[in-house]
Amino acid sequence: MTPPSTPIAEPGAAIGYAGPLRRLGRRMRDGRTVPVLTVVLAILAIWYLAAIGMNWATETVKLERAGEAYGVPDTVAATWSAERPVLPAPHQIVVEIWNSTVGVKPSSPRSLLYHAWVTLSSTLLGFLIGTALGVLLAVGILNSRTLDKSLMPWIIASQTIPILAIAPMVIVVLNSVGVTGLLPKAIISTYLSFFPVAVGMVKGLRSPDAMLIDLMHTYSATRRQTLVKLRWPASMPFLFTSMKVAVAAALVGAIVGELPTGAVAGLGARLLAGSYYGQTIQIWSALVAAAIMAGVLVWLIGLGEKASLKRMGARP
Amino acid sequence: MSVARNGAGPGPGAIALTGGLAAMAAIAALSLLGVDQRGPLLILAILAFWAASWRLTVSLAAIEPRGRAGRVALQVLIPIVFGVSLLFLWELVVRALQVPIVLLPAPSDIGVRIANSLPILWVDFVQTFLKAVVAGYVIGCASGFAVAVLVDRSSFLKRGLLPVGNLVSALPIVGVAPIMVMWFGFDWPSKAAVVVVMTFFPMLVNTVAGLSAAGAMERDLMRTYAAGPWQSLLKLRLPAAMPFIFNALKINSTLALIGAIVAEFFGTPIVGMGFRISAEIGRMNTDMVWAEIAVAALAGSLTYGILSVIERITTFWHPSYRKG
Numbered sequence: 299m300t301p302p303s304t305p306i307a308e309p310g311a312a313i314g315y316a317g318p319l320r321r322l323g324r325r326m327r328d329g330r331t332v333p334v335l336t337v338v339l340a341i342l343a344i345w346y347l348a349a350i351g352m353n354w355a356t357e358t359v360k361l362e363r364a365g366e367a368y369g370v371p372d373t374v375a376a377t378w379s380a381e382r383p384v385l386p387a388p389h390q391i392v393v394e395i396w397n398s399t400v401g402v403k404p405s406s407p408r409s410l411l412y413h414a415w416v417t418l419s420s421t422l423l424g425f426l427i428g429t430a431l432g433v434l435l436a437v438g439i440l441n442s443r444t445l446d447k448s449l450m451p452w453i454i455a456s457q458t459i460p461i462l463a464i465a466p467m468v469i470v471v472l473n474s475v476g477v478t479g480l481l482p483k484a485i486i487s488t489y490l491s492f493f494p495v496a497v498g499m500v501k502g503l504r505s506p507d508a509m510l511i512d513l514m515h516t517y518s519a520t521r522r523q524t525l526v527k528l529r530w531p532a533s534m535p536f537l538f539t540s541m542k543v544a545v546a547a548a549l550v551g552a553i554v555g556e557l558p559t560g561a562v563a564g565l566g567a568r569l570l571a572g573s574y575y576g577q578t579i580q581i582w583s584a585l586v587a588a589a590i591m592a593g594v595l596v597w598l599i600g601l602g603e604k605a606s607l608k609r610m611g612a613r614p
Numbered sequence: 615m616s617v618a619r620n621g622a623g624p625g626p627g628a629i630a631l632t633g634g635l636a637a638m639a640a641i642a643a644l645s646l647l648g649v650d651q652r653g654p655l656l657i658l659a660i661l662a663f664w665a666a667s668w669r670l671t672v673s674l675a676a677i678e679p680r681g682r683a684g685r686v687a688l689q690v691l692i693p694i695v696f697g698v699s700l701l702f703l704w705e706l707v708v709r710a711l712q713v714p715i716v717l718l719p720a721p722s723d724i725g726v727r728i729a730n731s732l733p734i735l736w737v738d739f740v741q742t743f744l745k746a747v748v749a750g751y752v753i754g755c756a757s758g759f760a761v762a763v764l765v766d767r768s769s770f771l772k773r774g775l776l777p778v779g780n781l782v783s784a785l786p787i788v789g790v791a792p793i794m795v796m797w798f799g800f801d802w803p804s805k806a807a808v809v810v811v812m813t814f815f816p817m818l819v820n821t822v823a824g825l826s827a828a829g830a831m832e833r834d835l836m837r838t839y840a841a842g843p844w845q846s847l848l849k850l851r852l853p854a855a856m857p858f859i860f861n862a863l864k865i866n867s868t869l870a871l872i873g874a875i876v877a878e879f880f881g882t883p884i885v886g887m888g889f890r891i892s893a894e895i896g897r898m899n900t901d902m903v904w905a906e907i908a909v910a911a912l913a914g915s916l917t918y919g920i921l922s923v924i925e926r927i928t929t930f931w932h933p934s935y936r937k938g
Contacts, residue, residue, distance in 0.1 A: 333774030341778075384797065447675040447689070448696035458864075458918035459911035460871040463891055466879070467903050470895045471717055542784065550786045557879050558892060565789075573792030573880055581792050589785045596784045 345388055346378070352385040353377035386579045394583040407563065414587050416564040417552050420480050421595075424487020425548040429541060431488070432495025439496075440503045440529070441521065453496055461490065465551060466558040483555035483564075490551040491544035495537070502536025503529045531610055538603035545595045553588060565591075624673045632670040636699065639663035643706050660706045667699035719901040727901040728908060734890070735909050742887040743913050746802040746874040750809025755866055757810070758817025759859070765818075766825045767843070779819040787812045791877035800881050808877040813866040817859075824858025825851050857932055860925040867917040871910060 357376040361368045378387040386394075398410040405412060435453075439445045465486045472482040506528050514524045556566030565588045572581035643659035674692050679685050701721050707713070708720040715723060728735065765771045791808050798804035828851045836846040878888025887906050894902040 330773050330777060333770050333772075334777050335774075337771070337774035337778050444672045444675040447692045448671045449693075451689075451693035452697060455915055458868055459914040460868060460875055462872045463875050463888070463907050463910050466892055466895050467900060467907075470898075471900065474716060474898070546784045546786070550788055553786055553789060554876055554879070558895065569789055569792050570880070573795065576796070578793070578796065585789045585793075588789055592785050593781060596781075 342388055345385075349383065349385045349387045350374055350377045353380050353383045356380070356384065382576055383578055386582050390579055391582045391586055394579045395586060398583065410568070410583060410587055413564050413568050413584070414591060417549070417556065417566065417588070418591060420483035420555070420564075421487050421545070421549045421552040421591075423480065424484040424551065425491045425541075425545050427484065428488040428491030428548065429495050429544060432492045432540075432544070433499050433537070435492075435496045436499030436503055437525065439500050440525070450500065453493060456493055457497065461493075462486075462551065462554055465554045469555055469558045483552050486551040486555040487548035490547040494540045494543040494547065498536045498540025498543075499533055502533025502540075505529075505536065506532045534606055534610065535603070538599060538606075541599050542596050545599060546592055549588065549592050549595065624676060629670065629673050629677075632666055632673055636663060636666035636670050639666050640702060640706075643710070647706075647709055656710050660703070660710060663706065664699075664703055667695075667703075671696050671699070716898045716900055719904055723901045724904045724908065728905045731902065731905065735905060737885055738887045738890050738906065739909055739913065741802060741883075741885045742805070742874050742878065743871070746805035746877075746886075747809060747870045749802070750806035750874065751813055751866060751870040753806070754810040754813030754870070755817045755863060758814040758862070759821050761814075762818050762821035762825065763847070765822060766847075772822060776819065776822055779815045779822070782815045783819055787815075788873055788876045791873075791880045794877065795881045800883050802886075805874045805877040805882075805886075809870045809873045812869045812873040816865050816869065817862045820858045820862035820865075821855060824855025827851075827858060828854035853931075856929045857925075860921065860929065864918060864921050864925075867921060868914055871914050871917075875910065 354373065354377060357380055358373055360380075361373060361376060377383070379390070380386075383390070395410060398408065402409045404415075407413075435449075439450055468486055469482045472478070472485070503525070510528055510532075511524065514528050519527070552564070553566035553569070556562070556564040557570055565584045568584035569581055572578070572584065639659055639662040643656060643663055646653075646656040646659055671692060674688065674695060677688060679688055705720045705722055708718055719727075765775055788808070790811055791804075794804040794807040794811075798807050825847075832850055832854075833846065836850050841849070875888035875891070878886045879892050882889040884893075887910055890906050891903050894900075894906075
């Protein structure tokens, strides 16, 4: 029996029996897992080689100074275990992350979890407010011709300017009037996540075609009913797509918002402190932590997307 | 508003009247600024100005012009009227309530500051935009494009790189700034390096997606012409990928400016837009910060505009540009 997934029309498909191993091989070849793993492994390999190359000069100097005889393997080992390498090897970063998450109490300022939470909390707060405001404004623009014609061009234009440059000013000005801590960073995250959601939702709320809107009209549905029963469900894919963009932007905003206050707490502060003291491993581990956080946030929104679209009967 | 939607819109007389009202309220508010500081009359004049200018925007938005030229002109005019009245309102409120300049400078203060410090702004612009952004943008986009064209030949690599590229595009790449500053020094090459890293992946992902945008029918046609892979790439798939590539170029133009400015927060010689922003905010010179932001906004939107024009010229065949 040929399984239905095996292409019968392929040249040579009828020759020989596609056994389970062969089938597994084909699935691995055609799927995404093996290629992605290969690419990741290649990146790691290049990284290790680059670590040798970039740390070579400083490490040979150190070994020279130690005065003992050394060979090439010693130098390679040294480049992968330097204390302040130019480029730390991946395992050094993993060890650092492990030590600073599991090794210390989560409440201590030396813990990466503590800093990650500081950043995450302002990211999430800002993201939620920004998304809510973006959706509200999109509904407003949908219902007001004036807003659509006057405000919408500015919102679109604002996507082309580096709004993030305002971040230090927002922080410092709010600090000077006594607003400190979570809120200023959350405000930056709010306005960074606000614009993509507003633009995406205006598109999404307008996505149902004229036929469906006419149908709602023949049902003598009110504007409100059309919004709730047709436009809102139709805009869900747009909402989730723009939320993915927005949460990534909100995270960047929170990280940048931690810079001007002078490295108090948060992943941005870890980056800045690391660059002050030349602690490359600390910089990289903060960077990896931020990357993991971004990946997880986007993944969670993707899960929500799948769940809600499935409930609404959309085909994946 | 609802009446206007059904009809042809308000007449020119009504628009002139609301416009005149807005102007009068503005003049009244301006002349009251010195006399009735924080007083009820001034507040009243400001409220009247806002009401009249909002009415003006509303009535302008309700017009339904017949010709294409009129529609385009109105599309430009309404946001400008709205923006200018918003700026004016900002000016009035800041000056009427005497908001300290540290909190929020009035637009006129920012304008004066821009006019007075043009040389500094220009030097910063050269350092950040003309050196770091342009160099990084060109290298990042070109290498992303080149890698995408190479990867395109192998379906294995494509399937492997695309998810990784998509993931990396969502990461806070600006964070590599301190590392790049360590590797490439304080001057603009380190900022350009940040820009390269930031722009590479969006270009890669978009180009790879774009190269598979050509339809199966057209590809078959190229095969019947016995076109080689490079011929079909040059004559069919690259032109079909153009909208995607321009999308990446546009996204990257904003990303590049952000990357260069943020990278300067981590260490820079004493010149550059990001340096100026962080230095002047330290001295509480918010008007200078706003001036730099205005320059950055202008540079960003001009770049975007130029890219859009080039896109229209190159992808004139695309359905979204067809007249009708």
